[in-house]
Amino acid sequence: MSMVETTPGAWEPKIVAFCCHWCTYTGADLAGLNRMNYPANVRVLRIPCSGRMNPQYALDALNKGCDGVLVCGCHPGDCHYSTGNYFARRRMLVFKRLLEYQGLEPERFQVRWISGAEAGKFRDTVTEVVEQVRALGPLHLNHELVLSGMEVE
Amino acid sequence: MSRIGVFICYCGSNIAGTVDVEKVAEVARTLPNVVHAETNKYTCSDPGQAGVKAAIEKYNIDRVVMGTCSPRMHELTWRKLLADTPVNPYMLEVANLREQCSWVHKDKEVGTAKAIDLIKMAVAKVDKLSPLKSTQIPVTKRALVVGGGIAGMQAALDIADAGYQVTVVERETSLGGKMVMLDKTFPTMDCSACICTPKMSEVGSHPNITVKSYAEVESVEGYVGNFDVTIREKAKYIDYNLCTGCGACTTKCPTKVINNFEQGMSARPAIYKMFAQAVPAKPVIDAEHCRKIQENKCGACAKICPTGAIHYDDEDKVTTERYGAIVLTTGYQLIDWKPLYPEYGGGKYPDVITGLQFERLVNASGPTEGHILRPSDGKEPKNVVIIKCVGSRDPHKGVAYCSRACCMYGAKHAHQFLDKVPDGRCFVFYMDVRTPGKGYDEFYMNTLQDGAQYLRGRVSKIYKEGDRLVCLGEDTLTSAQIRIEADMVVLETAMVPAEGVDKLGSMLGVTRDKDLWLTEAHAKLRPVETNTAGVFLAGVAQGPKDIPDTVCQAGAAASKVIGLLNHDHLESNPQISRVNEALCQGDGACVNICPYHAITLVQKQFRENSQKITRTVASVNPGLCQGCGACTVTCRAGAMDLLGYTNESLMREVDALCQW
Numbered sequence: 016m017s018m019v020e021t022t023p024g025a026w027e028p029k030i031v032a033f034c035c036h037w038c039t040y041t042g043a044d045l046a047g048l049n050r051m052n053y054p055a056n057v058r059v060l061r062i063p064c065s066g067r068m069n070p071q072y073a074l075d076a077l078n079k080g081c082d083g084v085l086v087c088g089c090h091p092g093d094c095h096y097s098t099g100n101y102f103a104r105r106r107m108l109v110f111k112r113l114l115e116y117q118g119l120e121p122e123r124f125q126v127r128w129i130s131g132a133e134a135g136k137f138r139d140t141v142t143e144v145v146e147q148v149r150a151l152g153p154l155h156l157n158h159e160l161v162l163s164g165m166e167v168e
Numbered sequence: 169m170s171r172i173g174v175f176i177c178y179c180g181s182n183i184a185g186t187v188d189v190e191k192v193a194e195v196a197r198t199l200p201n202v203v204h205a206e207t208n209k210y211t212c213s214d215p216g217q218a219g220v221k222a223a224i225e226k227y228n229i230d231r232v233v234m235g236t237c238s239p240r241m242h243e244l245t246w247r248k249l250l251a252d253t254p255v256n257p258y259m260l261e262v263a264n265l266r267e268q269c270s271w272v273h274k275d276k277e278v279g280t281a282k283a284i285d286l287i288k289m290a291v292a293k294v295d296k297l298s299p300l301k302s303t304q305i306p307v308t309k310r311a312l313v314v315g316g317g318i319a320g321m322q323a324a325l326d327i328a329d330a331g332y333q334v335t336v337v338e339r340e341t342s343l344g345g346k347m348v349m350l351d352k353t354f355p356t357m358d359c360s361a362c363i364c365t366p367k368m369s370e371v372g373s374h375p376n377i378t379v380k381s382y383a384e385v386e387s388v389e390g391y392v393g394n395f396d397v398t399i400r401e402k403a404k405y406i407d408y409n410l411c412t413g414c415g416a417c418t419t420k421c422p423t424k425v426i427n428n429f430e431q432g433m434s435a436r437p438a439i440y441k442m443f444a445q446a447v448p449a450k451p452v453i454d455a456e457h458c459r460k461i462q463e464n465k466c467g468a469c470a471k472i473c474p475t476g477a478i479h480y481d482d483e484d485k486v487t488t489e490r491y492g493a494i495v496l497t498t499g500y501q502l503i504d505w506k507p508l509y510p511e512y513g514g515g516k517y518p519d520v521i522t523g524l525q526f527e528r529l530v531n532a533s534g535p536t537e538g539h540i541l542r543p544s545d546g547k548e549p550k551n552v553v554i555i556k557c558v559g560s561r562d563p564h565k566g567v568a569y570c571s572r573a574c575c576m577y578g579a580k581h582a583h584q585f586l587d588k589v590p591d592g593r594c595f596v597f598y599m600d601v602r603t604p605g606k607g608y609d610e611f612y613m614n615t616l617q618d619g620a621q622y623l624r625g626r627v628s629k630i631y632k633e634g635d636r637l638v639c640l641g642e643d644t645l646t647s648a649q650i651r652i653e654a655d656m657v658v659l660e661t662a663m664v665p666a667e668g669v670d671k672l673g674s675m676l677g678v679t680r681d682k683d684l685w686l687t688e689a690h691a692k693l694r695p696v697e698t699n700t701a702g703v704f705l706a707g708v709a710q711g712p713k714d715i716p717d718t719v720c721q722a723g724a725a726a727s728k729v730i731g732l733l734n735h736d737h738l739e740s741n742p743q744i745s746r747v748n749e750a751l752c753q754g755d756g757a758c759v760n761i762c763p764y765h766a767i768t769l770v771q772k773q774f775r776e777n778s779q780k781i782t783r784t785v786a787s788v789n790p791g792l793c794q795g796c797g798a799c800t801v802t803c804r805a806g807a808m809d810l811l812g813y814t815n816e817s818l819m820r821e822v823d824a825l826c827q828w
Binding site (some may be wrong): 029031036038041043044046047048050051052053055058059060061062063064067068069070071072075076079081082094096097098099102106138142 | 828
C-alpha cells in the first residue's frame with residue numbers, strides 16, 4: 016500500500032468523508048491513536064449518524080470542487096440509533112445510481128461501513144478511495160449534478 | 169455579526185510536532201468573523217482553560233472553535249468551560265487537529281495545510297450555530313415493574329428499600345412466576361418454596377410496593393421520568409377489601425378446570441387461588457368457567473362466603489398512572505415441543521413429560537404430594553430417560569441458542585429421581601454438559617456418583633410397547649445403538665420469550681433480538697438498560713439464565729432505576745430535531761422513520777393571510793428525541809432540522825472545505 020503524502024504544486028484529489036460520530040469517527044480517532052498514516056487528501060466531516068447524511072451535502076461538495084465523497088457509518092445492525100444506517104444504506108444506494116446516471120464515475124461516491132475498532136479499515140479505505148480518485152483525475156463537471164425536488168437551507 | 173474566538177492547542181508536541189500551530193493561528197485571524205485567535209501549550213490544563221475564559225471576556229467572544237484533540241476526548245470539557253462564561257456551551261465546534269491530523273501525517277507542511285482547512289471548516293460551521301438550552305425534565309419518583317417473578321420481585325424490593333414507590337404488575341393471579349413452580353433449586357437444593365415465598369410475602373406487605381395481580385399493561389405514553397402507563401386489572405369478582413382469604417368458597421365450587429399451575433396434571437375449581445401460598449392470598453373467579461357468570465346458575469361461593477365479598481358483576485379496572493422508570497421482567501415460557509417433535513409422540517404419550525411437569529410431580533405440594541408417579545397409571549417409574557436440549561440448540565426444530573439452565577436442572581432431576589426411587593435407573597441423553605457456575609460442576613459429578621448414566625447423543629424415536637416407552641438413540645462416544653425401555657421420559661425443553669412481550673416491547677420502543685428476547689442497550693457495558701431511556705431489563709426477558717444470574721440482573725436494574733429516580737430533574741440533550749411548522753406538510757414521513765417514537769402529528773392553529781386555519785404538523789418530544797437526525801433527511805419538505813448539526817451549518821462546512 017502506498018503512503019502518499021501530498022507534494023506542493025501538483026494536483027491532489029480532494030475527498031470529503033462524512034463519518035458517523037459513533038463508529039467511523041471513533042475508528043478514525045483510533046487510527047490516530049495507533050499513529051497510522053494515510054493520505055492527507057481527506058477531510059472528515061462529523062455527523063451524528065449516517066442516517067443524518069443528506070444527499071444534498073454530497074451534491075454540494077461535488078458541484079463546488081470536491082473530487083470524491085465518502086460516506087461512512089456503523090455496520091448494518093450496529094447503528095447506535097438502531098436503524099439509521101439501514102435507511103442510509105437504501106438512500107445512498109439509490110442516490111449513487113442517480114449520480115452514476117448523471118455521468119459521475121462510481122469511484123467518486125462511495126459508501127462504507129467502518130466500526131469504532133476498525134482503524135486499519137479506515138486507513139485502508141481512505142487510501143484506496145484517494146488512489147482511485149487520483150487515477151480518475153480532477154472532477155470536471157460539464158453540468159451541475161442535481162437531485163430533483165430536494166431543497167435544503 | 170458573530171464574534172468567533174479560535175483556540176489552538178500545541179498539546180505539548182503532539183499537535184505541534186506535525187502542525188505549525190502559530191501559522192494556523194495566524195491564518196485563523198484572517199478568517200471572516202474571527203475576532204481573536206491564540207495558541208496554548210496545554211489548553212485542557214487549568215491555566216489553559218483560564219486563558220480561554222480570559223480571552224472570551226477580553227474580546228467579547230460569542231462562539232468558539234477549539235483546535236485541539238478529538239471532540240470525543242474533550243468536547244464535554246469545553247462545554248463545561250463555556251458554561252462558566254457568557255458563551256453558550258453549544259456555540260462550540262472542535263477541529264480535530266490531533267487524532268485526525270497531526271498523529272496521522274508525518275510531513276509538517278501537509279499537516280499544517282490540513283489543520284488550516286479543518287479550522288476553516290469549523291469556523292464556517294460555528295458561524296451558523298445558534299445557542300441551545302437543555303430543558304429540565306421532571307422525574308416522577310415511582311417505578312413500575314412488569315412481571316412478578318423472581319426478577320420482578322427482587323427489582324421491586326431493591327427499589328422500594330431505597331425509599332421509592334413501586335408498582336408490580338403481574339399477569340397471573342399470584343406473584344412467584346416460574347420459580348415458585350420449582351421443587352428445589354440447584355446447586356444447593358434449597359426448597360424453592362422456602363426461598364421464593366418469603367420474597368412474595370415481603371413484596372406483598374412492603375409499605376412502598378403496590379401489587380397489581382391479574383393485570384396487564386395496556387398502553388404506555390411519555391418518556392423517561394414521565395411514563396403514563398395504563399394498566400388493566402382483570403375482574404376478579406371478589407372484593408379484596410372484604411375477602412379474608414379463608415378459602416371456604418373454593419371448597420364449594422362444583423366446577424373442575426385443568427390446573428395450569430400444576431402443568432395440567434390436576435384440576436382446580438372455577439374460584440381458586442393459584443397455589444396455597446399465593447400472594448395476594450385471595451382467590452379469583454375464572455369467569456370463563458364459572459357457571460354463575462356464564463349461565464346464571466349455581467352461586468354456591470357467594471352463599472358460603474362469610475363476608476359477602478363475591479360480586480358476580482365485577483368489571484375490569486383500568487387505571488393510568490405516571491412512573492419515572494420501568495423495569496421489564498417478563499420472563500419466559502417453555503417452547504411448545506409437541507408439534508416440533510412428532511418422533512417423541514408429539515404429546516400422545518402422557519408419560520412423556522416436560523421438566524416443569526417433573527418439578528410439580530416431585531414437589532411435596534404437587535398433584536402427587538411429591539411421589540414420582542406416572543401421569544398415565546399412577547405407578548412409580550423405575551426406568552426414567554431424561555432428554556436435554558429439546559428445542560434448544562436445534563435451529564431446524566426449535567431455537568439456535570442454549571437455554572443455559574437445562575444442563576443443571578437435568579442433573580437435578582436425575583438426582584431427585586434416584587433419591588426418591590432408590591431402585592430406579594436414570595439415563596440422560598445429552599449433546600454437551602455445560603456447567604459453568606459456582607458449585608455447578610461438582611453438582612453434576614455428584615449426580616454421576618448417584619448412578620445417573622449420561623449418554624452422549626440424541627433420542628431419535630420414542631414409541632410405546634406394552635405400558636413402556638421405548639427410546640431409540642445413539643451413544644456417539646461408543647457409536648452404539650441404544651434401546652431403552654423407559655417408564656417415563658422427561659424432556660428438558662427450551663425457554664422462549666413469554667407471550668405478549670412483542671406487544672409490550674413495541675409499546676416502549678424496546679427492540680427484540682433475532683431470538684425475540686428483549687434487547688439490552690449494549691451486550692457488555694449496558695446489559696440492563698434498553699435503547700429507550702428509563703426502561704430497564706432483568707431476568708430471562710433479556711435471554712435465558714438461571715436464578716442466581718436473574719437475581720443479580722434484577723439488582724443491577726434496580727440500582728439503575730434508583731440512580732434515575734434520585735434526580736429531581738433530568739437535563740435533556742438540546743441537540744435534537746426541530747420542526748419548521750411553516751414548511752411542514754404533515755405527511756408523517758418523520759413519524760415513521762423515528763426509532764424512538766419521538767414524533768407525533770398534531771393539529772395546530774395558524775394565521776395565514778389574516779385567517780385562522782388548522783393544519784396538521786409534526787411535533788418532536790424533547791424527552792424522547794435522541795438527536796440521530798434520521799427525520800431530517802426523510803422530510804420531503806425540508807421542514808425538519810437537527811439542532812447543532814443544522815443543514816445550514818453542515819453546508820457551510822462543506823463550502824469551506826471546497827475552497828481548499
